[in-house]
Each structure stands twice: as structure tokens, then as C-alpha cells.
Amino acid sequence: MTAIHIDNLDVSYGETQITHGVSIDVEEGGSFALVGESGSGKSTVLKAIAGLAPEWRGTIEIFGRPRSHGIDPDFARTCQMVFQDPYGSLHPRKTVDATLMEPLNIQGLSDHNERIAAILKDVGLDNRFRFRYPHQLSGGQRQRVAIARALIVEPKVLLLDEPTSALDVSVQAEILNLLKRLRRERGLTYLMVTHNLPIVSFLCDRLAVMRGGRIVETAGAENLKQGHLQNEYSRELLALSAPPAV
Amino acid sequence: MAFTDMRSWLLDESPASRSQARWGRIFRISLAFRSNTLAMVGLVIVLALIAMAAFAPWIATHDPIAQDTYARLRPPSAANWMGTDELGRDIWSRVVFGARITLAIVILVAALAAPAGLLIGATAGYLGGWVDRVLMGITDIFLSMPKLILALALVAALGPGIENAILAIAVTSWPSYARIARAETLTFKNADFIAASRLQGASSWRIVVGHILPLCTSSMIVRVTLDMAGIILTAAGLGFIGLGAQPPLPEWGAMIARGRTFILDQWWVATMPGFAIITVSLGFCFLGDGLRDVLDPKSGEKH
Amino acid sequence: MSGPLLVVENLKVTFPSPSGPVDVVKGLSFQLGRERLGIVGESGSGKSMTGRSILGLVRAPGKVSATRLEFDGIDLLRQGEKGMRAIRGARISMVMQDPKFSLNPVMTVGEQIAEALVAHKRLPRREIAARVRAMLEAVRINDPDRVAGLYPHEISGGMGQRVMIAMMLIPEPDILIADEPTSALDVSVQAQVLDIIDDLVRNKGMGLILISHDLNLVAHYCDRVLVMNAGRVVEDCAASELKNAKHPYTRGLLAAQPRLDETRDELPVIDRTTWSAA
């Protein structure tokens, strides 16, 4: 089954049109990467799916259900997003516990305590962190909380906007391992924006390369690993991603 | 022993419960606050004001409205610590009972104006668009008129009296709170954590009340404390020109007004309540300054 | 000029904590000429604090001490706030780590870049607009006129970083401290932006301190590398030698990077005691 189906998506902010005819299909349980030029509209595509960029034309379907332009609580159960900046994505005056409580209250789920304890364990955070404020956490720990917040309502699709670019390599490795494990255990579908091709090859099975608001190439991860990308721009990215190995 | 236990429980980096986290935060803030001398002076003054108001009947030496025509305009002495006024009433006792009125004014204005301003400003800032334009338009109309003149006009229309004075001051002070709340809201309404809770399906109301207001409150507390001095002075000003508290209520501003006629020969009649006003205003200023240092998210918080 | 631009000897940054003062930078020493120095290390190892302390930007409860902290013969520890302000931006500038946090959310990016320029030089209006535009182009922003009029929340993550870089380069400083300047940029823009910085180092003789957790990047763009862990330098080597680093910590960092032809199912992570002690 197709989890995410996007066809001919044009997103604009006021006068400016950002993306032009973007089409993506992600299978259920798949992990799809969106890479490409900075400012090319990768985050914008995610925001349109999530409902944070309401001005768009084209088709967006999640599990066959057409997506409305706004945000509805029902949709939140299927699809959640993790933001790029772990420093800006947690409320500075709420403890981890309060942050995780919020989606449970909105969705009217019960067993708050058990759910929070379970999800913290899942993302590898000790119970000691439960009542801390964000400023008492490191970047990697914050990003785990953000992932926990997204997963606590048990969505099927996770939109990841550069989830590790603000983190250092060792923490990045932890988060990548975590994402890989969660996907395996929970059968999640990922649509991930990144600019780091090695991450794509570790975590994803397909990728699309974007430039100037258009998709210039879609390929399987094997092609990436073997260096078989067709488009000129994709090849440039590939060449730059494989520097004289350190 | 129990004290050090308590302290380490409060300062625990990994609290074990919701309440421990909350108390820990309060304790940390109070530790920071305690190291600020001026703020502590302010706090002591404000606490003294509260104590004075609460225990007025025990602190006062005389009945504040009992007249004694034989003891008119006596200078400060052992029997009348601050002297007596033109009707022979004990000024110390009147100042003490006046603390109740001052405190009531301050609390009522803070309880009416600050939340209203906060809510209006945060709503306008968060929703934007026409809601913002309408709400801020109204705010600006109020802001464009001088506070005291507006308060005067309102009291003149409603009739003199302490209740109307409070109402008038509240009505004139919410707009500046609305402005601040709106400005603060604008700085983080586009933050990712707001987007995240929108994605979870939170309603605008829930976001404004649950996420935005908590971020505005600390700067609002600071602002209100700093404004207290102004509120007290406005109330005193209204009392002074006879539009605030009515005789025989021992309101400090009204007391100064009556003492004005004797200022050269019987200086204490006007000076004593004036001294009270200055002390309490300064107290609130110091307290507000100190609170800003410990509460303001821009200077503190990060560790 | 022959001597080093910046001399740091035994730099310490201390924060008070309920359980006594804690050193987050523990006696760091290095010298910087008109060259490119890389600082790598894990999160919380004190990289940003080192950069901030050079500029006197460590926030209040934190204290900076050093036996020597000299820039171009000026003792930075003795400078008052006023003296530092004259140096900051004009002579040493720093690209802060989180651009969205460092940019003013209620001012357009064009205004902010212009402000960075006029804070140090008096220029006619026309000239300012032209310089801002040229700078945005230099950091490879495609339509500079539109972007100059946008607010920080309206630009992409990578654009935010480039705007920060533009702000810091526009006064043409002697030393640029770049704290994770390109973590949100795609490799191609990243290369272009670093090339501009590189160009300034070579042609204008600027000194560069590049703080990053991307070992490849540092190895490629720097002459010398310091590896930090828990406030100390654990390895100081030529950039070309980084792949032969000996310290287990550096080796751990190297191994934790995914590779383009990745076949591992799980990435090795560094067993960080700080993680559990935090």
C-alpha cells in the first residue's frame, strides 16, 4: 500500500511559488529521502503535508485519504513531524513530562503515565529525564524528546526535517540507530529531508533530489551507494559527498 | 540535616515527580533572587505593606477615623507617632489603615488589567490578520490618550469613589500590557514548538493559553510590579484631587491633599503619607527590577 | 605582521552550580596565525564556550580566566565592554551556532545585515543596499532582493545560516570564528560558502577558527585541528593527519560517521560517560 502519495504539488507563500510539480510516492514501511539544494523547498514539501503551509495545489494523499489544507486532530494520529532544530522545538517552560502529556490530552488517550514511561524507554531516555526542563538536556536528548513527542500518539508516518543536522556525529549516530530501530519495530514510514547523502544510504531505501523547487531525479538507495545517479546536479552532490575519505 | 536533605531534593537535576520539578524551579529562582540585595529590600518593603494591611487593627495605635478636636495638628510625639491631622486623627493609624486601601487598589488593578491585557495581546499576536488589527486598533486608541486624563474622565463620568477609581485605573492600564504581550507573542509564534503542538491538533485557544501565555507571564509579572508604583501614584493623584477615595477613608493621596493647606506650619500632616507612598513605590520598583533579573527569559533561564 | 594573531594560554571557563563551580573549558591553549584552525569534538565539550570566551560573550554566571588571551597585541581580558564592542564584529566576528535563535525574529534579514555593516562604518544608503545585496549573492542566495525582505521564520534553515555568515563577513574581520556555520547546508552550497571564507583567509589574510562536528569538512578546510573532549584538547594535529588520529575518542568520532556506501546495520556510538553523568 502507498503511504504517502504526492502528485504535482505546487506550494506557494503568498506571491512566490516555491515548489513546481513535485511528485513522490512512498510505500508503507518505506523510508524516503528528500535531498537537494538549500532553499529548494524540501522543508516546504513536508510542511505542506503536515498542514503548516496551507497554500498548495495538487494532490496529497496519506494512506489513500486526500489531505485537507488545514490541520485536523484526526490527521495528527497518522502523521507527525520532527523538526530540524532541537533547541527550538521544545517549549522552554515545560518539562519533558508536560511536553509528552500534551498530545495525549489533545487526542484523549488514557494511561498517561504508562505511555510516557514506555515512549521514553523506547527513545532511550532514562526516567531521570522525565521531569527535566529542556535547558537541562543536551541537543541529542532534546531531539529524542521531540521524537518521543511525535511517536507518542502512535502515528504511522513520520516526517523528519533534518533530524540530525544540529547534532554532533556521535549523537547523530545514536539518533540514526534509534530511527532505524523504531522503523523496524513499529513498521513506520519515513519521509526525511536531509542534505547528507551518507545518512540517506544508511537509513533510506529511496531518494529524490530537489533543486529550485523541482524534483530532478528519483532513485533507489542502491544507485546512490554505487554512485549511479543520472542527473548532473545529483552527480555533483555525490561527488562532493565523497571527499578524499578521512 | 533535614535542611540539607531538603536542599538537595530541591536542586536535584533529575526530579522524580512533577511537583519536585516545579518546586525545584521555584527554589532555584528564589536562590538567584536572594543574592540580589536591592530586590530583597523591595521584597521586605512589600511584605511589610502586606503585613501592615493584614494586621492593621493591631499595629495601629488609635482608631483611624475617630476625631479628637482637642488634639488637632499635634506634632509627632510618643502618643501620636506621626502626629495628628486637622481633625485630631492619629496619622500613624491612618497610614497603617491606608495600607489596606493601597494594597486593595494594587491587587485589583493587577488582577483586572494584567490578565485582560495579556489575553488580548497574546490572541492578537497569535491569530494576526483582522483580529490583530481590530484588537490593536482598540488598544492604540486607549494608548493614545494620556493615562491620568483618561482616568480623570472616567471617574468624572462614573462619579468619584474608590471603586470607580480602581476601575478607571484598570481600564487605562491594560493597553500597555496588551502591547507587550503581543510583541512577545510575535517573537515566538513561529517557533517550532508552537508548530509541533499545532500538528498535534491543538486548537488556537489551547496554544494561546497553554503555550504562549506561560511564556509571557514572567515578563508580565515584572512589568506589573514595576507599574505598581505608577498605579499607587495615580490612585493617590485621584485621591488628591478628590475623585478617588472619599473622606473619611484614610487613603494616602487624599491625606496629602488635606495636609497641603498646613504644609508650612504642620509639615507632618502631608509628609507622613507622602513618605509612605514613596517607600512603597520604591519597594515595588526594586522588587520588579530584581524579578526581571531572575525571571526574564532573555537574561536568565539557560542553566 | 609576523607574530600570531591570537594567543590563548590556559583558558578556563567556569560556571557556578549548586554543587560548586564547574569548569567547562579546562585550560585550553593554542595560537592562531593567518591560518585555518579547526575545532572538533562532541556536544558539550566546550567548543562554543571557547569561541564565546574569546569575544567576551560568555553569559553572566560564567567566568573566563586565562594566563594569556591576546589578539594582535591587545589583551582581551583587560578590555572593558566598550573596548570589546569595538573589536567584536569589526575585527573578530563569530557566526553563532543556531542561526534562527541568533537572528532577530521581528526584523527582516536585509535590515539585520545592513545593521551589522553600519555598526562599524558610515556609508551612504545606496551603498549599503548594494553591499547587502552583493553579500547575499556571495553566500549563494539565489534571489537576494526577495530574501532581503523576508523575516527569519520565512527563510529556510540553510538560508538562515548563510545570512548569519553574510552578517559576520560584511565588516571584513581579521578573525572569523565560525561555530557550525554550515550544518544545515547541502554539500554543494556548503562547499561554495566555505570557499568564500577560504578565499578571505588566503587573500585578505584572515584567521579562521572553524568549529564543527563534521570531521571531513574540518579535514578538508583547515590546516590544523584540535579535538576537544570534556573541556580539554585530546588531540592537536595537522588536518591531513586527522584520519590517522590515535586518541580513542577521535577514532570513535570517525567511526560514528555513516558512509556513502553504508552496509553496517548499526552505527557504532561512543560510550559516553558524560551522557549518564549529566
Ligand SMILES: Nc1ncnc2c1ncn2[C@@H]1O[C@H](COP(=O)(O)OP(=O)(O)OP(=O)(O)O)[C@@H](O)[C@H]1O
Ligand atoms: N513562511 C514563508 N514565507 C515566505 N517564504 C517562505 C516561507 N517559508 C519558506 N519560504 C521560502 O521557501 C523557499 C524554500 O524553503 P524551504 O525551507 O522549503 O527550503 P529547504 O529546501 O528546506 O532548504 P534548507 O535545506 O536550507 O532547509 C525559500 O526560498 C524560503 O525563502
Ligand SMILES: Nc1ncnc2c1ncn2[C@@H]1O[C@H](COP(=O)(O)OP(=O)(O)OP(=O)(O)O)[C@@H](O)[C@H]1O
Ligand atoms: N549557563 C551555563 N551554565 C552552566 N553550564 C553551562 C552553561 N552554558 C553552557 N554550559 C555547559 O558548558 C559546556 C560546554 O558547552 P558548549 O556550548 O561550549 O558545548 P559545545 O562543545 O559547543 O557543544 P555543541 O556541539 O552541542 O554545540 C556544556 O557541558 C554545557 O552544559
Ligand SMILES: [Mg+2]
Ligand atoms: Mg529546510
Ligand SMILES: [Mg+2]
Ligand atoms: Mg556549540
